[in-house]
Amino acid sequence: MTNNTDMEHHSEISHNRYNVLIEFAHIHLEFQRPELESVLSLHDIAIGRDCIEVPLPSSIPTVENYRPFLILSFDYHYAKEKFNLDDDGYVIQSDMSRFSKIDRTKPTIASVLSRCTLIRSAIELWGAGPSFDSCVEHARQLSSGCAGRITLENCMKLSSSWKITIHTLGTKFNREEQNDMRMKFAFFNLPGKVQMVNPTNEFLLIREVELDPKGTPLSQERDNFLSPPLAVYYGRVLGGIRDWRGNGRLDQFSLKKRSYLGPTSMDAELSLIMTNLGLVRNGSFCFDPFVGTGSILLTCGLRGGYCVGTDIDIRVLRGRSDEENVLSNFKQFRLNRPDLIRSDNALYHRHYRMNKPIYDVIVTDPPYGIRAGARKSGTKEEKIRAIPEDRRHDHIAQTKVYPVSDVMGDLLDVSARTLVMGGRLVYIIPSMRDFDVEKDLPNHECLEIAHVCYQPLQTELGRRVVVMKKVKEYDPSLRESYLSSVWINGPESAEKCANIRERLLEAAKLKPGYEEKAAYRKKRRQITREEKKKQRAKHV
């Protein structure tokens, strides 16, 4: 029977309100909330103002590990005005329209949330609790609330078929046990028939267990007994698909097949997330000053943006051939061609007339000297040789090394100047885990940090995606002052990102066993070389 603690939880998830449980994938953990908040803001929804986040029920007082769930609770009248709550016919499509379509007039909640790359599913929450029984009890009270009553009524059509899917996060239950669980919810007495394939409504019963940092469920067996769940949820699947990221449905799979890829091409999932963080939508004027192979710009185009990209490297802009270049990628996805310009971001103010801010979003992966060295106009030679007239046309101008501190300073200054008010700059910065986000990130008086999300790549090394908003108008007469205050700790902060490979090597050398491992690897390489020599000798 329910006890007092359970009742406290129940009163927080009120059936007078419209409640949605979001299940995230266990990946890019730091990006999940910022991405969700960004996508919600595209629809002018703010957590805290238009809906509240309800704490998850829990059978343990403190859970140390990450829980990939979130409950949003809406005032029912707000939800009814804002959304089309009757989405039993609506199924999320996996085609390209999902990238950019923002339905202004009463979208379904699923169509709003499905833009989040990191969401696996969303359910209309009918019951929740720290235990199976408390979840069932909570679900029994659904129709006692004004929102719950209507929610239930909507599913009472004879013509609506249904089924219950059980999601136990790795814990195994046999068929009999599963049916027992399903029967606990039989009290709803849904009139329609049970249908396993494509029912009108799919219900999801989730038995949450604690996951380790990699997303693997912690062992559930203690002294031969099955540990109790962390929480149990029951609700109706929104969007007609149980797993939005399921095989072949995630949009990034189609992006992987794009024709022009290079060593520095951004992985598709991260591009999708970055453009969400940048609030790219239909008609957004998008700019990538280090466009390279155009991976990020492509995602902007897919989201309906008008795309402009610049780069100092003409070879990367023109691509490998007519069939393999930035433009062919856009063509492959049937997008309007982007405008590409070969120019130097260090000299942006000289290439471009900047009387009025024009960009809504600047989203980029600046060069850090790890996979592609940054260059700017100019030569390292002291005496500049004039180029003979007959050679000028095809002359590839020399470029010189562009220090990371300047790359970032220029990027922020150009962004501050060319973004519209409220426009966003989204960039990637490689950094060690112990990076000081407060002091080591570049600053600009006109820009404010909105999000910083860390993506681990190796134990110590990762990437941070930084999102900045323009909050103050740019004053051209203050340019020198802006540029000199970019680094709180001085340009050395920039060098922290620039020399990561060397730093990794230094760090590895200090670790115990390094000498042995290095010697071992050397020996193995020697053996491999000798093997190869023997092979070649045989074939001669």
Place this chain on the structure above:
Amino acid sequence: MRLLTHNYLQSNVKGTEKGYPLTIEPTKIEYEESPIDMEFVENILTKIDYSALLSARNQIEDRCHSDLGSDFIVPSLPEVMPKRYSDGNSKDDKIEEDETNQEAFLKSIHTILFDIHVLEGHLVCPDTGRRFNIKMGIPNMILHEDEI
């Protein structure tokens, strides 16, 4: 290169302050129709240099006739941009022209700014005469070492 991009480009040769607007000498032009976003066009109108757009339009007209066939007509533009756009307060001003004229104007602007692409040719600095080439639709604005 679209004419919208051209509207922002200037010559950055050392010593010139009058490197805008660049003269377009197109040798190959393509037309690619795209869906019109009226709101976007209205918004962009407040940010472009209209007289530079006018002269750009005139500079590409002949090449459009030869490359796009005699059926293609480059839309004409009024000498002066309708007031409601130049002030940037389009939403609040009284409507000065009737709806159809306005829509026709926006459609013309859309075609000229977005749908005409200069694939090959040159951009010429009005002050120094320096020529920047355009290949595959990509203008090359990088200066040589002795010009920076």
